[in-house]
Amino acid sequence: xxxxxxxxxxxxxxxxxxxxxxxxxxxxxxxxxxxxxxxxxxxxxxxxxxxxxxxxxxxxxxxxxxxxxxxxxxxxxxxxxxxxxxxxxxxxxxxxxxxxxxxxxxxxxxxxxxxxxxxxxxxxxxxxxxxxxxxxxxxxxxxxxxxxxxxxxxxxxxxxxxxxx
Amino acid sequence: xxxxxxxxxxxxxxxxxxxxxxxxxxxxxxxxxxxxxxxxxxxxxxxxxxxxxxxxxxxxxxxxxxxxxxxxxxxxxxxxxxxxxxxxxxxxxxxxxxxxxxxxxxxxxxxxxxxxxxxxxxxxxxxxxxxxxxxxxxxxxxxxxxxxxxxxxxxxxxx
Numbered sequence: 001x002x003x004x005x006x007x008x009x010x011x012x013x014x015x016x017x018x019x020x021x022x023x024x025x026x027x028x029x030x031x032x033x034x035x036x037x038x039x040x041x042x043x044x045x046x047x048x049x050x051x052x053x054x055x056x057x058x059x060x061x062x063x064x065x066x067x068x069x070x071x072x073x074x075x076x077x078x079x080x081x082x083x084x085x086x087x088x089x090x091x092x093x094x095x096x097x098x099x100x101x102x103x104x105x106x107x108x109x110x111x112x113x114x115x116x117x118x119x120x121x122x123x124x125x126x127x128x129x130x131x132x133x134x135x136x137x138x139x140x141x142x143x144x145x146x147x148x149x150x151x152x153x154x155x156x157x158x159x160x161x162x163x164x165x
Numbered sequence: 166x167x168x169x170x171x172x173x174x175x176x177x178x179x180x181x182x183x184x185x186x187x188x189x190x191x192x193x194x195x196x197x198x199x200x201x202x203x204x205x206x207x208x209x210x211x212x213x214x215x216x217x218x219x220x221x222x223x224x225x226x227x228x229x230x231x232x233x234x235x236x237x238x239x240x241x242x243x244x245x246x247x248x249x250x251x252x253x254x255x256x257x258x259x260x261x262x263x264x265x266x267x268x269x270x271x272x273x274x275x276x277x278x279x280x281x282x283x284x285x286x287x288x289x290x291x292x293x294x295x296x297x298x299x300x301x302x303x304x305x306x307x308x309x310x311x312x313x314x315x316x317x318x319x320x321x322x323x324x
Contacts (some may be wrong), residue, residue, distance in 0.1 A: 006187050015183045050192075067190050107316045120256040120313035131291050134311050136187070159258045160274055160289055 003063055005029060008096070008138040009072035010044070010145060011037025015136075020061055027057040033072035039145065047071045047096035071096030071138050074145035082106045082132055083127060086112065086152040095140025096121075099133045106154050114154075121159070127151035134159070171178055172229045173201040176300070179230075180204075184301035193308045198243070200324065202226040208304060210311035211253055215318045222271070224300070233277040233294035234303060237270050238263055245271060255314045262310050274304055 002019040007029065018032040026046055032043035039154040045054035054076065073095035080102060081090050089111050093102060103124050107114040114122055123132035126142065132155065143150050170178070179185055180196065188194045197205035204224040211217055223239040240247040249265040261272055268278035274285040274292040286293040292306070 006183055006190060015187045017183045017186075066240035069187055069190065104316065114316070118256070119316035121258050122316065132306055134190070134303060136193075157258060158289060158292060159261055160272065160279075160292065161261060161283065162283060 001087075003061055003066050004099055005066055006069045007072065008069060008114050008141060009033040009037050010039060010095070010140055010143070013141065017068060022063065024061055025057060026055060026059040026061055026065075028061065029070055030057060030072050033070075036071070039074060041144070043074045044072050045074070045095075047073070047094050050094075050098055050101055051096055052077070052092075052094035065159070069096075069138075071140055073140040073143075075140065075143055075148040077148065078139055078143055079149045080139065081127075081149070081151045082111065082124070082154055083151065083161055084089050084112050088101060093139060095138060095143065096140050098135060099137050099139060100135035102139060102152065103135065103154075106152075112154065118156070121157050123155050123157040124152045125155050127153050129153070130155065166299070170201075172226060175229050176201060176204065176226050179300045182299060182301065184299060185304070188304055191314070194304050197221065202229075202303075204300075208307045208311055211313075211315045211318070212316070212320070213314050214284060221247075222307065224303075225277075230298060233275060233280055234300070235270055235277040236273075236303060236307075242285060253311055255310075256317075259310050259313060271307070273306060275279065275306065309324045 001022045002023045004017050004019050006015055007018055008015050020028040030044050030046050031041045034044055049053050049134050075095050080093050081088050105111050107119045107122050125131055134148045194208045195205050197207055207219040207221050210220050221239045221241050223237045225235040238252055252263040253259055266272055270278045271275045272279050273291040274280045275294040280294050296308040
């Protein structure tokens with residue numbers, strides 16, 4: 001019996017599904033995503049969404065894993081830098097981290113401590129760009145091995161009919 | 166047995182897509198009912214006081230995806246448009262998106278009625294509807310708006 005899993009990973013532009021045999025090793029996820037992303041599975045790590053630590057590739061797959069989004073990437077960690085109003089902050093995240101988690105850190109008191117009135121209107125864009133990134137995207141989407149750095153700009157989100165455009 | 170229309174098939178494909186299912190797995194939204202062309206979806210929200218809740222939306226999907234969805238904030242108990250005073254609250258972006266306006270729909274460029282006014286398709290291309298969009302695009306935008314209060318909470322609670 002196969003298990004269908006939702007995955008993101010290096011070289012993938014969107015969440016996708018893969019099928020792996022129930023009872024096989026988690027390494028099968030790595031192999032399947034590496035084939036889609038066109039890289040060597042031996043170099044890659046497997047993560048659960050929003051986790052900074054990889055999971056053991058010998059872990060036996062069961063149906064409970066189908067309820068979580070996984071991520072496969074050759075970078076173990078990504079050095080993130082966020083720019084805002086001439087300053088920048090840095091922190092290291094796992095590649096399965098969603099953009100929303102980076103944004104929460106950037107607006108919080110360990111980041112730029114954005115005024116609570118405008119904090120809900122902030123978004124992240126790739127550095128030098130102006131389009132807000134999807135909050136559910138894994139940051140590993142935007143990094144290709146052997147690079148392991150990623151820079152964002154903290155921007156004010158669009159308010160249609162509002163004053164921010 | 167009646168054949169599915171192209172729009173009905175497109176909606177079915179979307180509801181089975183990895184993007185839609187990922188949102189369900191994450192607890193960001195859940196399907197309430199679907200009888201084409203009407204789709205009801207509940208989307209998770211965080212209120213200004215930090216409490217979690219859900220808001221329901223009614224999608225009218227005739228002509229999908231060539232025609233943009235018509236999306237209304239919906240009151241399931243009365244099966245009518247939700248009263249303005251019971252709509253989501255938060256930043257300017259939230260209050261603008263869910264305000265009562267002439268069209269009665271969610272006031273975002275991807276909505277069929279909102280997107281057709283004010284030259285929004287040109288002014289806001291990253292939020293405007295086009296046939297390559299999917300239901301998850303709309304739901305991700307709604308979820309982002311409805312949970313944006315968490316950012317203010319994060320600053321307040323850690324200050």
